[in-house]
Amino acid sequence: MSLFKTVGKFGAYGRVGEFKTRRGTVVTPTFMPDATRGAVKSLTPEQVYGTGVQVVLNNTYHLHLQPGEAIVEGLGGVHDFGRWSGPILTDSGGFQVFSLSKLSKVTEEGVTFKHPVTGEMRHITPEISMQIQFALGADMIVAFDHLIGLGEVTSEQTLDAFERTHRWLERCVVEFKRLCAGMSEAERPLLFGVVQGGLDLDLRRKSLEIVQASEVDGIAIGGLSVGETQAELFAVLEALAPLYDPTRPRFLLGVGTPSDLKFAYEHGIDMADCVLPTRNARHATVWTTGDEKIHLTNAQFNEDPEPIEPGCDCYACAEGFSKAFLRHQFKVGEPLAGSLASIHNLRYLTRICEAYRLNESNG
Numbered sequence: 001m002s003l004f005k006t007v008g009k010f011g012a013y014g015r016v017g018e019f020k021t022r023r024g025t026v027v028t029p030t031f032m033p034d035a036t037r038g039a040v041k042s043l044t045p046e047q048v049y050g051t052g053v054q055v056v057l058n059n060t061y062h063l064h065l066q067p068g069e070a071i072v073e074g075l076g077g078v079h080d081f082g083r084w085s086g087p088i089l090t091d092s093g094g095f096q097v098f099s100l101s102k103l104s105k106v107t108e109e110g111v112t113f114k115h116p117v118t119g120e121m122r123h124i125t126p127e128i129s130m131q132i133q134f135a136l137g138a139d140m141i142v143a144f145d146h147l148i149g150l151g152e153v154t155s156e157q158t159l160d161a162f163e164r165t166h167r168w169l170e171r172c173v174v175e176f177k178r179l180c181a182g183m184s185e186a187e188r189p190l191l192f193g194v195v196q197g198g199l200d201l202d203l204r205r206k207s208l209e210i211v212q213a214s215e216v217d218g219i220a221i222g223g224l225s226v227g228e229t230q231a232e233l234f235a236v237l238e239a240l241a242p243l244y245d246p247t248r249p250r251f252l253l254g255v256g257t258p259s260d261l262k263f264a265y266e267h268g269i270d271m272a273d274c275v276l277p278t279r280n281a282r283h284a285t286v287w288t289t290g291d292e293k294i295h296l297t298n299a300q301f302n303e304d305p306e307p308i309e310p311g312c313d314c315y316a317c318a319e320g321f322s323k324a325f326l327r328h329q330f331k332v333g334e335p336l337a338g339s340l341a342s343i344h345n346l347r348y349l350t351r352i353c354e355a356y357r358l359n360e361s362n363g
């Protein structure tokens with residue numbers, strides 16, 4: 001049975017479609033902001049919905065460390081906890097374990113790392129990652145993979161992580177099925193397997209083949225946005241574009257600039273997540289017409305009566321908050337400025353998605 005329903009196409013590989021989660025249908029292409037610790041920073045769920053966002057991403061690693069999945073589960077899961085009623089995707093925790101924990105030790109069993117605050121040793125295995133994501137109550141969960149950085153990485157290390165990622169995927173599938181026992185198809189979350197392989201295009205193709213041969217609901221492309229150039233990112237997306245299984249949704253982890261997103265969507269990606277739009281916004285950087293970045297604290301906006309982008313339908317622009325007002329609020333450290341800029345940036349990205357959805361040729 002096909003989970004993903006294609007309703008239109010654009011370009012050689014782009015597609016417009018939809019798929020069902022247990023908390024509603026997701027229409028694609030779509031962008032998912034990161035609600036890293038359970039909240040999209042400085043925004044209420046209502047404000048996030050208002051930008052056209054359908055799905056938010058929660059970070060398993062951060063919620064596991066603080067406040068811990070037992071507390072979140074006891075309070076009804078991430079939806080009740082953060083008052084977000086739409087679909088939620090959790091990542092596997094792997095990215096943070098490997099990127100934030102310097103003392104991580106990888107064995108075939110899993111990863112041991114030091115709690116960054118308390119210093120106690122923690123252990124995450126593929127099975128534990130599945131259990132944490134189930135306890136959090138996410139609607140889409142991601143298999144635990146072995147991420148490696150791009151710097152000083154030998155092809156031997158890449159191959160080692162590549163092979164381990166697929167062995168761990170098998171363990172994730174087994175544990176996922178065990179945790180889903182007793183749930184109907186409509187009640188259970190969806191599992192995404194992760195494609196790795198660094199910048200080696202042959203390994204990437206092989207990884208996609210292995211993930212698509214496994215019993216996963218969706219395909220996640222991992223190990224990018226870790227310091228590679230845009231040309232390297234694009235080469236991976238180009239290599240994979242002709243090879244995707246049309247019946248499953250495809251999720252690109254950690255990508256969120258307008259130009260990267262457009263390239264991804266035009267190469268068959270359905271959904272992507274990134275902290276960039278809201279992080280940039282809190283630092284007074286917003287996107288405007290033509291994907292141009294402007295810095296709202298610049299002196300040139302001191303008396304500028306115009307909104308960030310005239311004609312933009314986001315709350316900040318439509319309500320007429322001027323660049324002069326925003327500049328002033330940033331200058332005096334008023335958090336409202338970051339919230340308004342975040343609303344604009346999220347709307348900027350969801351409008352890119354909507355343009356594809358409106359302009360597709362029925363193919």
Ligand SMILES: [Zn+2]
Pocket residue numbers: 308309312313314315316317318343344347
């Ligand atoms: Zn706007």
